[in-house]
Amino acid sequence: MLIGYARTSTTEQEAGLEAQTRELKAYGCDEIFQEQVSSVSRREELERCLKFVRKGDSLVVTKLDRLARSIPDLVKIIGALEEKGATLNILAMNLDTSTPTGRLLINLVGSIAQFEREIMLERQREGIAKAKGEGKYKGRAATARSKSKQVQELRQAGLGASQIASRVGISRASVYRIFGGE
Structure with a gap:
């Protein structure tokens, strides 16, 4: 078959x-x-x-x-x-x-x-290293950290971590990380 x-x-x-x-x-x-x-x-x-x-x-x-x-x-x-x-x-x-x-x-x-x-991955790593050296590659933008102010405002308004995470569009873990950075 x-x-x-x-x-x-x-x-x-x-x-x-x-x-x-x-x-x-x-x-x-x-x-x-x-x-x-x-x-x-x-x-x-x-x-x-x-x-x-x-x-x-x-x-x-x-x-x-x-x-x-x-x-x-x-x-x-x-x-x-x-x-x-x-x-x-x-x-x-x-x-x-x-x-x-x-x-x-x-x-x-x-x-x-x-x-x-393996050769392709090696070239990719070399290209990323070169771009970083030239300041052209900055990696993925931090999404949660950029929303710290909004998270803090919602916390001041009395919302819980789950509600904040849902409203802002980030994970609860990220909300707690932002809380920990106060």
């Missing part, structure tokens, strides 16, 4: 999810699991998919990055599939782990993908 898995990182990527699903159906997947969640979050549909897979099945994804976030994650997923006697098929790479060549290539491709991601 061919079992498809489609994922996008956000709910705004509706067209991407539809395209993956269409491609998986065209390939002949009998069952398709799909979700719109970041790869760093818990992927409940992937978990359900891996539980659903049986001996002789093939898990099919359109691209490697839709399935795994890192080499250890990929190894874990492939291990779970192998334990059940199932294989992995990545359409964009024409890669099938039911063959020795496919198993070799999945490890090479996964390693290259992780390397690319």
